[in-house]
Amino acid sequence: MKTNEEILIIALGLTLFLFFFGTHIAAWRVRFPLRPILMLVIIASVVAIVWLAAAFFTSLDFFTTLRITILYIAMVCAYFQTYPAIGGDSPTISLIAFLGEKQAEGIGKEELEHFLEKNPFVQARLDTLLNSNLVREIDGKYKIIGKGSVAFRLILSFRKLYGPISQGG
C-alpha cells in the first residue's frame, strides 16, 4: 500500500464515520429513540449500503473499497461500545466525576449514599431492558421475553470462558 492510498483509505473511512455520526446526531435532535442501539445499527447499515453502492461506480479497486469498509465498521463498532456510556450513566464514570467535584475533601460513606440516592442505576438499567423489549412487567413481576436477545446470550457465553469470577456490577 502506498502513502497516498493509505491517506485516501483513512480519509474516506473517517468521512463515512462522520456521515454516520452526523446522521445520528440529527436523528437524536429530531426525536430521542426508544431503542437507541437498534437505531444506531440501522443508521450504520444504511450508510454502509449507500457507500458500497456508490463505491461500485467509482474507480476504487476491490481491496481499497474493502479496507475503507473495514475501517468504517471498526470505527462504528468502537462507537457502539462507547454509546452506552453516553446514553446512560455509568456508575464508575459518574462516581469519578463526583470524586472530581469533591477533589479537595474527598467523599465518605454518607456522601456516597447521597450520591446513590440521586443516581438510581439499577432502576435506570431495568428501564433500558423494558424499553428494549427484553423484559416485561406483568402483575408487578419482571419476566424475560422469549429466549432472550442474541447479544445477551453471546456476552453471557463469553463470560463463561473466564471461568468462575465475581458477579457483575
Next chain:
Amino acid sequence: MAQFLKVDNLLQIASLLSPIAALAVNVVCQIYAVRLRQGRNFLRCVAEGFLGGVFALVAYEYFLQQWRGVSGGAVDHSFYFNTLVYLLLAYSFFHFANLGNSSIRIRIYLEIKKSHGGISLREICEAYNESELMVLRLQRLVESGDVVVKNNRYYLGKARLAVVASVILMLKIFIIGHKTEFDLKRHCP
C-alpha cells in the same frame, strides 16, 4: 477466480487478516490471564491481552514484510492501517469483555432469568444492592489506583478516568443534551 488468487491478492488478503489475527491473540491472552488470576485484577488482564495482540500484530507484519520482500527499514503502509484497525477492534473488545464483567444490565437480566415466575422490583433491588454495587466498583478503582483511600475517605487517584469522565460529560451534552439520565427515573422502593 484464478485472477483473484494472484500472489499479490493473497498478500492483500493476508494483510487484511493481520488485525483480526492480533485481536484473536488478544482474546486468548486475556482469557488465559483472567483464568490464571481467577478474575482478580481484570484491568491488568485486559492490558496483558492487548499487549499480546500488539506483539502478534508486529510479528505478523514482519512476516508479511518478508513475504513482500520489502528491504529492511522500509515499512509497508498497510502496517499503519492495520495498527489503527487493531486499536479500534481492541477497544471494542475491551468494552465487550467488560460488559460481562461489570454490566448492571447483564446482572439484572441474570437475576430475572434465574427467577421462576418473575421477580419484583423490590427483589431485584435486594438482590442487586446499589451500595454493594458501588463498593464493588470502588474496590476495582482502588485496585487500579484510580481512587485512593485516606482516613476512610475516597479521593481521586490517577487522572486518566477523570479525563474520560470529562470527555463523556461533553459528549452527553452534545449528543443527548443532558448531563445525566436521572431526571425522570424511578427509585428502588
